Amino acid sequence: MAQPLIPPDVRSRLKDLRLTARRAIGAQGIGLHHSRSRGAGLEFAQYRAYEPGDELRQIDWKLYARSDRFFVREAERESPLAAWLLIDASASMAQADRADPQRTRLDAAKGIAACIAELALRQGDRFGLITLREDGLGLIPPGAGARQRDRLWLELHALSARGLFPQGDRLNPVWERIGAGDLVVLLSDGFDDGAIALAERLAAARREVIFIQLLTVEERDFPFDGGHRFRDPETGEELLGDGKAMRADYLARFAQAQRELDARLDASGIAHVRHVLDEPLDLPLRRLFGRQAAAEYA
Template sequence: MAPPVPPLIPADVRSRLRGLRLLPARASGSRGIGLHASRSRGAGLEFAQYRAYEPGDELRQIDWKLYARSDRFFVRESERESPLTVWLILDASASMRQADQARRDWTRLHAAKALAGCVAELALQQGDTFGLIAINGDGLQLLPAGNGLRQRDRLHLQLHGLQARGQWPDSGRLAPVWERIGAHDLVVMIGDGFDEAAIALAERLASAGRDVVHLQLLTVEERDFPFRDGHRFRDPETGQELLGDGPTVRAGYLARFAEARRTLDARLQAAGIRHDTAFLDEPVDAPLQRLFGTRGRGT
């Protein structure tokens, strides 16, 4: 019997997602995204009016204070924002197999899958549609945008089966990205930020008017470089190897790593791309809390 598949989103993380909202940075008057509320009524965000309770209404919508004053049941109606389409672009190239020596069972790809599941959960909470484009050496794996619990199940199934391999394909094989992602969709890219082709795609999407969020995942060893003796460092995508003594190369490595992060941050900032970097020892929802929590909302 095969071992049970662990849940994509840990229970403690799932509970913390309830306080987050996916907010697009760019409002659209034509589709009512963000600051422009639609005229549809329901259990939305901005209070619109009261109406009499009807069978089938959720009890949580009843205004109990008003009931205490009037002895009648009234439901609070709100203006709902028009549905948003959220696209997850997931880097599944070979470098996403990287893990820390202290925890080999938690790779960048594991964290990326969990993070993608969290974003989909937020979209589900909001009644939004969501889809997945996973990219690796095999090309693109596509889950068309949809909504509801069955769509979430399809997403989880595809994520569980996803493996990190190869390098990013050339731009000619990325045509489905442009065919699927609409002008007002929210794009959440998750990867290690090491592939120039991935960053170029993020910049191109942003320059074409797409609302892009980039979430970078890095290992603790990349951040701290804790190696104390000789090591063989191997690039999982190219196979190139480098022999080096940890203490000797540490200072130079950390300086170059910091400069590479500053350069990437500057490129994403210049392109108008919201971004955050998370390390594998952080809670998986940490970048979402920073970007879509109370403090990060709308920034």
């Protein structure tokens, strides 16, 4: 029996989170999303002259008493956020830990994507999906509501990891579909330079990008002893070695690679967190959208 995309304990904790995005140019970190459209919102923005068709309740009658002219109050209002979920579905995302071979990086990506869609659904925001794989990009345009959620879940359940990360013209639908001001959440192991370059290019085009890196426990801890054959699932390259003898050098190199990745993402203004497969599924979202994170980035 297939595991639910969102475990019950995780779902119960989502009620404390709110999907947020920064819209203001130059903002540092993630904050509430507001449009600059005008309407009958809550935060006062400006007055303008009355026009036929305006609602009478928008007229400022005190100002009319002073000026003998009709003016209506306009306010900035929150606009629905368009959140794009980009999932790396290349072969390396099928990696799992020996201790839990039934749970892969791709499974974690699906679960986190489903959680984000659930947050967007509760807020009335729009959400869409692009799956990234060399043999074709799956695409669900942004939409809102329960039907959109169900459509996304069906796509996630059917998604498998294989092949290489797409390059060149194969990524054209990404550039064509994702609009200015949209929020992009990229879920990947981050081991393919193409995924990082995609995030950088989107950020350079003034899209707001969040990168969630997915790692196995074994990549973090390297708990191997004795002789092992390590194989790259995408290139087929193999490395033979003694796990215990390799551990210290591996951990040092891995930590350095992670520092370099962090610096690269920071330089592009890309918010980023890591998720290891033994951690709660909602932990990266708490780090991004929890109350403390929102306070720090406001």
